[in-house]
Amino acid sequence: MKFSPLVQELIDSLKCLPGVGAKSAQRMAFQLLERNRRGGSKLAKTLAKAMTDIGHCQQCRNFTEEPLCEICQNPKRQLATKLCIVETPGDVIAIEQTGEFFGKYFVLMGHLSPIDGIGPDDLGFDILIKQFASGQFSEVILATNPTVEGEATAHYIAELAQQYQVNISRIAHGVPVGGELEYVDGNTLAHALAGRKAYEI
Amino acid sequence: MKFSPLVQELIDSLKCLPGVGAKSAQRMAFQLLERNRRGGSKLAKTLAKAMTDIGHCQQCRNFTEEPLCEICQNPKRQLATKLCIVETPGDVIAIEQTGEFFGKYFVLMGHLSPIDGIGPDDLGFDILIKQFASGQFSEVILATNPTVEGEATAHYIAELAQQYQVNISRIAHGVPVGGELEYVDGNTLAHALAGRKAYEI
Numbered sequence: 206m207k208f209s210p211l212v213q214e215l216i217d218s219l220k221c222l223p224g225v226g227a228k229s230a231q232r233m234a235f236q237l238l239e240r241n242r243r244g245g246s247k248l249a250k251t252l253a254k255a256m257t258d259i260g261h262c263q264q265c266r267n268f269t270e271e272p273l274c275e276i277c278q279n280p281k282r283q284l285a286t287k288l289c290i291v292e293t294p295g296d297v298i299a300i301e302q303t304g305e306f307f308g309k310y311f312v313l314m315g316h317l318s319p320i321d322g323i324g325p326d327d328l329g330f331d332i333l334i335k336q337f338a339s340g341q342f343s344e345v346i347l348a349t350n351p352t353v354e355g356e357a358t359a360h361y362i363a364e365l366a367q368q369y370q371v372n373i374s375r376i377a378h379g380v381p382v383g384g385e386l387e388y389v390d391g392n393t394l395a396h397a398l399a400g401r402k403a404y405e406i
Numbered sequence: 407m408k409f410s411p412l413v414q415e416l417i418d419s420l421k422c423l424p425g426v427g428a429k430s431a432q433r434m435a436f437q438l439l440e441r442n443r444r445g446g447s448k449l450a451k452t453l454a455k456a457m458t459d460i461g462h463c464q465q466c467r468n469f470t471e472e473p474l475c476e477i478c479q480n481p482k483r484q485l486a487t488k489l490c491i492v493e494t495p496g497d498v499i500a501i502e503q504t505g506e507f508f509g510k511y512f513v514l515m516g517h518l519s520p521i522d523g524i525g526p527d528d529l530g531f532d533i534l535i536k537q538f539a540s541g542q543f544s545e546v547i548l549a550t551n552p553t554v555e556g557e558a559t560a561h562y563i564a565e566l567a568q569q570y571q572v573n574i575s576r577i578a579h580g581v582p583v584g585g586e587l588e589y590v591d592g593n594t595l596a597h598a599l600a601g602r603k604a605y606e607i
Binding site: 233251257267 | 408409410411412413415416419420422423424425430432433434435436437438439440442443445446447448449450451452453454455456458459460468470471472475476494495496499515516
């Protein structure tokens with residue numbers, strides 16, 4: 206005995222969402238069917254549109270339904286001399302929210318990960334090299350995650366960028382602001398010590 | 407700075423799923439866009455179809471795209487004299503998997519919960535009363551969850567059923583098979599003691 210064919214198909218389809226297994230998918234299906242058909246129909250419509258219409262920005266590879274994303278379209282940013290390389294669109298939002306960066310971005314949409322079969326071809330390095338070669342940028346900021354894969358990706362990009370006349374920098378690793386030294390892991394603390402700067406009075 | 411309008415709309419729509427907040431919705435959107443557009447499109451199609459086509463079985467209220475569900479259509483079950491009342495379609499599957507029940511079901515699609523505004527009208531009691539009145543059933547098994555709301559719902563249904571010539575039973579509460587007494591909560595243990603039966607040698 207199983208659910209009716211269409212209910213079962215709905216549950217199976219929901220399992221394509223990350224972090225959703227059989228039980229969660231079942232709960233989602235019942236919730237939508239019983240309490241929120243309007244939301245479910247809206248999700249179906251938006252999802253269908255998004256899957257066909259959303260592509261990558263031609264310059265920065267961020268998700269957008271236009272040829273260029275909002276940031277790359279911004280006239281003030283078009284003359285930027287700083288290029289910040291991040292892993293995901295979420296990282297762009299996070300950096301934008303600091304209000305401290307006014308340059309352009311390049312979104313890798315992941316990191317080098319041979320074990321998952323993700324190599325340089327999947328991260329748009331061909332477009333990135335064109336950006337380096339354009340001569341527009343005087344500084345490239347490597348803002349990949351401070352993980353093993355993120356560091357490896359940063360290293361790979363740094364080697365690529367070396368051939369062009371750009372300064373290459375990496376975001377600082379250290380103790381998070383507002384944290385307590387006692388609870389910071391040893392590796393981070395070691396980085397914080399090694400990266401110490403002269404104290405400005 | 408936000409995501410592009412369609413990406414943001416997709417993230418907002420995904421938040422209608424239960425247990426999915428802003429961060430999970432963002433992760434789901436990126437995962438589908440970057441790694442599984444085919445799965446996303448299939449989900450959109452199935453979801454649209456499910457939201458319009460799936461209704462309730464006329465007899466048992468379970469989800470089905472036909473007028474009657476598979477169980478109610480089964481000729482062997484049509485003569486059943488036992489009616490098992492459960493809260494959700496998942497409960498039907500769970501009981502079917504035991505292979506010990508061959509009667510019919512009635513799915514409440516929830517439980518009485520005044521705090522959520524769910525009253526008798528939302529649980530299909532009008533259809534349930536017709537089932538009692540049909541004279542087909544000699545026994546009604548109350549298999550709602552052993553929670554406060556489930557017990558209240560069972561009590562309410564028992565009072566309804568009393569007016570008809572049916573035996574009313576409640577599934578047993580006690581220690582789960584394979585469990586250890588030491589780790590069973592006091593309330594369950596009290597039920598297990600109160601519900602003790604003569605030992606059959």
